[in-house]
């Protein structure tokens with residue numbers, strides 16, 4: 060039997076885009092023990108795991124303080140609210156991001172001012188950001204999309220010149236760095252999401268605000284807990300809300316944080332393998348030389364996306380698009396769509412996210428690359 064015949068006889072296994080069961084399987088026993096400990100002490104909200112996670116995660120990010128909150132979107136909104144940003148204020152937001160970044164701005168009553176992205180990294184374009192500053196601009200949302208920290212060398216001077224707060228949306232960038240500084244330690248404050256599929260994922264929703272500024276952290280903590288005074292439970296000093304990281308999620312996150320660097324290293328190795336084997340027509344997004352990505356997503360650009368997707372579907376290979384519609388084109392943000400965003404619009408039709416998760420195997424990468432290398436026509440794998 061020839062190699063071709065044998066591969067026809069035994070269909071190759073599907074490659075999932077992301078397999079949460081496989082991601083968590085290696086922690087199963089540790090996770091179960093960590094969860095059992097919470098059941099044993101019974102403090103499901105505000106248990107000791109939360110505080111321990113906050114201090115451990117702040118240190119991991121290379122900053123001083125962290126507050127666990129309900130999810131990444133709340134983290135963004137709480138930072139804006141704690142900075143006093145609201146009605147009449149404008150916040151710069153890259154149009155190529157998950158909608159949550161812009162949603163948070165609108166939720167506090169401020170106005171997102173969308174900014175185009177760079178064609179090679181698809182991260183916020185520092186020149187376009189500088190050009191979008193008006194007298195009402197008070198902050199810039201720097202989104203470290205796909206796991207790569209944006210070009211802080213060119214963004215920070217603009218923020219400094221105009222006195223803007225720098226809010227890092229680090230929901231996809233746990234452990235990433237720029238010029239040796241970790242995501243979350245560079246700006247005024249940073250928001251993290253622990254949605255299950257993120258590089259550091261809970262088994263449900265979770266998020267955190269990190270910052271070197273103790274007074275900002277105090278305000279976030281108070282807002283997220285009904286505006287409650289730190290030492291007087293029934294005194295409500297601010298109009299707050301409820302957005303907390305619970306003890307079970309904190310226990311899971313503490314367990315998984317121990318292997319986050321190793322998981323990020325595996326993502327880097329898988330991306331290196333992709334880069335070595337992808338056909339020339341499939342072009343990965345580029346990395347800034349100073350930026351160490353943690354490759355939350357493996358994003359490539361192709362000319363003929365629907366044909367490529369058809370091939371992946373036929374071969375049972377998972378894929379995604381992050382994101383098919385730039386924010387300025389979303390109906391929900393139609394009031395904020397002024398300006399042209401040619402780079403983001405072109406990219407939206409060309410981007411494709413390939414399978415990526417830390418327990419993915421090299422063989423799976425090879426299979427994806429082999430299918431992508433097939434030049435149209437009938438796919439046999």
Ligand SMILES: *Cc1c(COP(=O)(O)O)cnc(C)c1O
Nearest residue numbers: 130131132157159230231252254
């Ligand atoms: C996931 C994500 C968020 C929102 O986080 P949630 O925990 O889902 O609320 C915000 N911004 C970006 C870039 C994200 O990827």
